Amino acid sequence: MDSLKMRDCPGCGCAKVVMEGSLMGWPLQRCTSCRLVTVSNPPDEAQLQDIYNKVYVRGGLYQSHLKELEEIRALGTSRQGFYRNQVFLKRFRPAKGDRLLEVGCGVGAFLVAARNEGWLAEGVDLSEEALQASASVHGVPVHHGTLDTVNLTHGTYAALVCWEVMEHLVQPGRFLARARTLLLPGGLFICSVPNEGSKVPRYVEKLGAASVPPIHLNFFDCQSLTRLFELNGFIPVSVAPQKSLWSMAGRSDHMVRWFFDQCLALVGMTEGPKLFAVARSKSGDV
Ligand SMILES: [Zn+2]
Numbered sequence: 001m002d003s004l005k006m007r008d009c010p011g012c013g014c015a016k017v018v019m020e021g022s023l024m025g026w027p028l029q030r031c032t033s034c035r036l037v038t039v040s041n042p043p044d045e046a047q048l049q050d051i052y053n054k055v056y057v058r059g060g061l062y063q064s065h066l067k068e069l070e071e072i073r074a075l076g077t078s079r080q081g082f083y084r085n086q087v088f089l090k091r092f093r094p095a096k097g098d099r100l101l102e103v104g105c106g107v108g109a110f111l112v113a114a115r116n117e118g119w120l121a122e123g124v125d126l127s128e129e130a131l132q133a134s135a136s137v138h139g140v141p142v143h144h145g146t147l148d149t150v151n152l153t154h155g156t157y158a159a160l161v162c163w164e165v166m167e168h169l170v171q172p173g174r175f176l177a178r179a180r181t182l183l184l185p186g187g188l189f190i191c192s193v194p195n196e197g198s199k200v201p202r203y204v205e206k207l208g209a210a211s212v213p214p215i216h217l218n219f220f221d222c223q224s225l226t227r228l229f230e231l232n233g234f235i236p237v238s239v240a241p242q243k244s245l246w247s248m249a250g251r252s253d254h255m256v257r258w259f260f261d262q263c264l265a266l267v268g269m270t271e272g273p274k275l276f277a278v279a280r281s282k283s284g285d286v
Pocket of ligand 1: 009011012013014031032033034036
């Protein structure tokens with residue numbers, strides 16, 4: 001493939017990109033400046049919409065959303081997202097009146113958990129299910145669209161969260177810049193993304209092709225995600241992998257977990273498959 005088909009880095013905007021092989025037939029490029037690995041020729045908006053519609057139904061996501069909704073109806077909360085709920089909501093407590101925005105909120109399981117902890121929570125999502133859930137099941141406001149298209153007030157939110165969203169974006173740098181305009185100065189940006197630094201295979205046949213292009217377009221490790229924050233107006237607070245696959249499940253069975261971690265370390269798998277990151281919005285111009 002010739003170099004003309006590469007694009008400027010969507011993390012930092014520079015043109016210093018080199019080929020980085022391919023995945024499932026999609027050519028990848030690496031930025032030599034910020035190190036972000038990304039798909040060189042992502043599908044356009046209409047193609048992506050079509051791809052997502054198919055994956056959403058066929059990939060079982062729709063079924064898992066229905067299950068979440070049933071739990072919220074029955075229990076007023078949801079067990080889904082245990083790790084993110086525990087890690088974020090136990091670590092960051094809202095002051096009175098603090099507003100939180102979740103981008104890619106789905107049917108709102110995290111929004112409900114955040115509201116239960118005292119946040120004034122709102123969501124953004126493209127799906128109709130999200131709107132229907134907010135209208136009829138839990139009443140947490142959800143804006144229909146993307147961060148680019150929704151009409152939200154600048155400098156409003158104390159926290160903006162997005163779980164497993166940044167790996168899907170054609171322009172992750174632009175997304176962060178937009179997020180920053182919505183946050184209060186010093187506001188928190190919190191996300192999780194798949195960890196490219198983990199040795200966990202990208203493609204597991206049984207789980208389907210959801211973690212490869214064209215569903216995932218960006219491949220982060222600690223270094224490139226940290227750099228992405230720095231280059232787009234944020235001060236990284238922590239960017240860290242889950243310690244292992246096992247700890248992801250939130251098990252408290254320490255001896256078993258320790259043994260499992262040792263086994264994984266023997267085959268070079270010392271980092272879990274997700275990165276959890278926290279960054280603060282810088283005040284003033286970048
Ligand atoms: Zn770059």
